[in-house]
Amino acid sequence: MTELPKTFDPADIESRWYAHWEANGLFRPERPDATPFTIVNPPPNVTGSLHIGHALDNTLQDIVIRYERLRGKDALWVVGTDHAGIATQMVVERQLNAQQQKRTDFTRDAFVAKVWEWKAESGGTITGQLRRLGCSMDWANERFTMDEGFSKAVVKTFVELHKRGLLYRDKRLVNWDPHFRSAISDLEVETVETKGGFWRFRYPLADGVTLADGSDHIVVATTRPETMLADMAVAVHPDDERYKAVIGKEILQPITGRRFKIVPDEHADPALGSGAVKITPGHDFNDFDVGKRAGFKAGDMLNMFDADANVVQTADGLIPDRFLGLHRFKRDGVDGAREAVVAEMKALGFLVPHVTKDKEGEEIFADFEPRTIQTPFGDRSNVVIEPWLTDQWYVDAEKLAVAPMQAVRDGAIEIVPKTWEKTFFNWMENIQPWCVSRQLWWGHQIPAWFDLNGKSYVAESEEDAVKLASAGSENRPVKIVSSFDPSIVDDANPFDYYLLSRDPDVLDTWFSSALWPFGTLGWPEQSDKLSRHYPNDLLISGFDILFFWDARMAMQGMEFMGEAPWKKLYLHGLVRAADGQKMSKSKGNVVDPLGLIDRFGADALRFFMAAMESQGRDVKMDEKRVEGYRNFATKLWNAARFLQSNGVTASTSHEAPAAALPVNRWIIAETVATVQAIDTALADLRFDAAANAIYHFVWDQFCDWYIELTKGAMDDETRAVAGWAFDQILVMLHPFMPFITEELWHLTGDRANALIVAQWPQALAAVDTDAQAEIDWLIRLVSAIRTARTELNVPPGAKLPMVVRDAAEETHRRLDRQGVALARLGRVESLTFGEPPAGGAAQIVVDEATFILPLAGVIDIAAEKTRLAKALAAAEKERDGLGGRLSNASFVEKAKPEAVAKAREDHAEKTAEAERLKAALERLG
Structure with a gap:
């Protein structure tokens, strides 16, 4: 046994012991006959660094896995990282840009090789940081969503879903990021309040039709005037009396000359603006739904932007040449399509100005009404996201959602806290098709090959795709080409072959991570490890990825493994700033967990996370x-x-x-x-x-x-x-x-x-309940003595006599056994039974007995009573003043929430102080 140093150094202890645990395989001791217990970590992005949310999530997981390991179980904590398609590609492209290079300077394979080089050099940052936190993960079997075995599982899943009719190609609106030139998920979209405008335009009615009031036009309002170049309808509410007579009539779009109908749809709110809404189904999610209800097929919807958000010609060829090539917004001082459309509508006399009045009552005319707009931005590109009509691969999430919902209803999946079940069902019951394709180079390339007519062949390998295509190749040999670009197809007569080219897109990273509970255990290969550790026992996750990851794991697990991926799903809250605000770099309130570890040690941070993690509540830093x-x-x-x-x-x-x-x-x-x-x-x-x-x-x-x-x-x-x-x-x-x-x-x-x-x-x-009761009694008695001495300003070194009155036999026996401890801990000089001497005294009641501490000659009793009475009056005054504020409905309703919370906290504090002082006064008699 080594003598303990006077103080301990967390940094020295942490680095030394973590290295020992990992080097000796203690995170996964061999326990083949023990009961298995399995959890998987939400795989952090390979580009990531440990943030405070990771610290909470992984601390909770480590507590559980260490606990189950100590209980003798075969505890497996699966660890790995996600390849993070957009984030990783962005990091590597930035490195290339710093060297005056860009991605397109390389072939796809050469660029991907550079990404792998980056991962080997810099992709382990967060795994090192998880070690600093103390995470006892199975590092010996660390997985990566792009490793060979896991990639095999991803390809297998895609092909099988396609065979089962659960994965298909469709033309729909997606969140399009013009910077990355790719579709992105809802999770990668950040809504930001921006300064914008509300423009109003007159759309003339065609063929001499007029409204009931004689108007020959309908006024529409929009925050995106540029998209009117692809308008396909104007919607009005079917019950709006102003427009009932013109439903089905045609509008003439002033710039393009396109004729389109006025359609009835409840999306149009009669109370908002004119009650008429222009419909551009190719560039607005709501309009897309209205367009479908109006009978437009997705393939017939007009798309007026290219992948860079520049104006291109629509299928009907009606956009004037002067608009082609313009970016959607003004940039680098050059007007975009928005400015050009507004200017032309104004010149044609179709702009309805926004009118306000100055202080003198004079009218002021402006082109638009200023508005604060909820605008979607790419969370990494920081550019405005464009709803864009494009062909993508989709998973039939509606069908896959059926089994997980039943599992929750049957109790096969227990969601904790249970209050999240309602949210889970609400989302799953209204689930939309899941877009799983991304227009990137880094990721799992989609295992689909297209012919020149756009027919796809989905297969696990190139060889299998060739076999599938051979049946319809009209006896031409099937040939794989990298592109249908004539400059790539270098054969003298390429039509001697049945050409196939692989889909260049990659899969959404959530598609691959949805396989995490079983893909990390070796699936699709069958093994003892897979059968032993699937289903997992528990998943711990932030509620913010309930749908992006948790629900999708449930879908894929039940589809391919036949049972839920975990028995219990625990959803924890967010870590917020001390004032309750969400942490963000823009607010400057982000807390670095590594900095906290440097200052206080990992143990202190971990204990804080555990002590503050209360079900259904966020953690305040x-x-x-x-x-x-x-x-x-x-x-x-x-x-x-x-x-x-x-x-x-x-x-x-x-x-x-x-x-x-x-x-x-x-x-x-x-x-x-x-x-x-x-x-x-x-x-x-x-x-x-x-x-x-x-x-x-x-x-x-x-x-x-x-x-x-x-x-x-x-x-x-x-x-x-x-x-x-x-x-x-x-x-x-x-x-x-x-x-x-x-x-x-x-x-x-x-x-x-x-x-x-x-x-x-x-x-x-x-x-031993008797021993418990006796020591609890002693603790209560000593605590009461110490409290009384403190409240009455008894000098710390003074020893006082104690007189006991009304004591039962058991109390007498306890005093006999615990007299020495009572004298030392309570600084009791002597112990007698009966009545106390005359003069002031502190009286303490514990159970049936009264313990009296004579104070004559020890303190100035009269002065002490005066002091306590004065302090009591002051505390009661503050208590009552705060109580009056809190009983004022106006204050509670109008004051800032933090001010009301502070007032309640202060009121409780003053109430407790008044009660304590009153009790002290009463002790003096």
């Missing part, structure tokens, strides 16, 4: 509390030093030692109760309850009371019990604070095994 848990670690360290200095060593038994002394029987009972509390809390995934149970046991019962009660009385029995109880503390605390507990485990005794693979305490020791 509080560095003071992280610091507080660093102090908790210090208290544990000092307790170990005290025990060591008193000859306490590691326990030689997993079972509780025999004990005769009440204080030892008490600490054994409290230890058992704490084990039970942690077991119950973690079974229910109540991380805060589990953390608080071990915290209060260590800080209050063990360090504050047990050590105090046993000072100067360390006999052999007490040493054995203290050593056993401290060992149990280290094991129970290990899932939350793995580093300091492992260090103390070895410094306090010669151990055969590391703590990480020790045995979890069994809550089987007989609980």
Whole structure:
């Protein structure tokens, strides 16, 4: 046993022990006959760095996996990273740009090779940071969504879904990022409030038709005037009396001359603007739905932008040449399509100006009404996302959603907290087709080959695609070409061949990560590992990826494995700034978890995350509390030093030692109760309850009371019990604070095994309720004495006599047994029974007995009463003033929420202070 240093260095301990655990394979000890327990980590982007959300998510997972490992299970925590298509391609392109190069300077294969080079050099940042957090993952079997085995699973899934009719190609609107020239997912779209405008235009009615009021036009309003070049209809509400007579009549678009109908649709709100809405189904998600209801086929909808968001000719050829090639917006000082359309409509007399008045009442005319617009931006490109009509691959999510919904209803999947079930069902019941193709180079290239007519052949390999195509090749040999571009097809007569070219697109990264629970276990190959660890036992995830990842894993798992991928889904909240705001770089309130680890240690940050994780609530960041848990670690360290200095060593038994002394029987009972509390809390995934149970046991019962009660009385029995109880503390605390507990485990005794693979305490020791009751009584009595002394300004060094009145026989016996401890801890000079001497005294009631501390000659009683009365009056005044504010409905409704919360907090504090001062006054009689 090594003597403990006076202080501990978290950085030294953390780096040393993590390296030891990993090098010795202790994250995955061989336990072939043990009950398996499996979780998978949400694979972080290979480009990523540890953020505070990762810290919460992975801390909770590590607590669970360490706990189950200590309980003797074959605990597997699958680890890996996601190839992060757009994010990774962007990082590598930026590196090329810095070298005056761009992606298109290379062939696709050459560029992908550069991405792999980048991954080898820089792609492990976040995995190193997860190690710093203490994550005990199965690093020996780390996976990557682009590794060979996982890629095989991705291709297999795509082909099988296509064979089953659950994956198809379709023309629909997507979130198009003109910077990356790719479709992106909803998760990669960030809505930002921007300054924009509301333009109003007159659209003339065709063929001399007029409205009921004689108008020969309809006024439409839009925030995107440029898209009118691809308008296909004007929608009005079917019950709007102003337009009923012209439904089905035609409008003449002023610039293009295109004629289109007025269609009835409830999307048009009669109370908004003119009640008439221009419909551009190729560039607006709502308009797309209106267009479909009006009978437009997706293939007939007009698209007026190319992949860079520049104006191109529509299928009907009606956009005037002067608009072609213009970017949708003004950029680099050059007017775009928006400015050009507005200018032409104004010149033609079809712009309805926005009219306001100045202070003198004079009218002011403007081209548009200023508006704050909710605008979609690409979260990485920071350009405005364009709803764009294009051909993409889609998964029939509606059919795949049926089985997961039933699994939740049947209890095969338990969602915790249960309140998330309603959200889950609402989304799944209204699920849309899932666009899974992306126009990138980095990712899983889609296993589909097209012929010159656009017919696709979906196959797991090029050879299989050739076989499929041969049946319809009209006896021409099938030839694979990289492109149908004539400059690529270099044969003298390419039509001697049946040409196939592979789809250049790649799959959405969520498609591959949806296979994570079984793809990481070797599927589609069958193995003992797959059958043993699928389904997983638990998934811990942020609620923000419930649909992007969790629901899709459920879909794919049930489709391909026949059962839910995990038995339980735990959804935690977000980590927010101290004031409750969402963290963002723009607000400057982002907290770096690595910085917190540098300052306070990983154990302190982990314990903070666990203690603050309450089901259904977000975590508010509080560095003071992280610091507080660093102090908790210090208290544990000092307790170990005290025990060591008193000859306490590691326990030689997993079972509780025999004990005769009440204080030892008490600490054994409290230890058992704490084990039970942690077991119950973690079974229910109540991380805060589990953390608080071990915290209060260590800080209050063990360090504050047990050590105090046993000072100067360390006999052999007490040493054995203290050593056993401290060992149990280290094991129970290990899932939350793995580093300091492992260090103390070895410094306090010669151990055969590391703590990480020790045995979890069994809550089987007989609980001595009599001893518990006696020591609890002693603690309450000493606490009351200390409180009274503090409140009445009794000098700390003063020893006081104590007179006991109305004591029952049991209290007499307890005072006999605990008299020495009471005298030392309560600074009691003498103990008598009966009536106290005349003069002021503090009276304390514990159970049936009254304990009286005579104060004559110790304090100035009259002055003390005056002081307490004055303080009580001040506290009551502040309490009542705050109460008056809080009872004022106007204040509660109109004040900022944080101001109301602060007032309530202050009111509670002053109420408690007034009650404490009143009790102190009453003690003096």
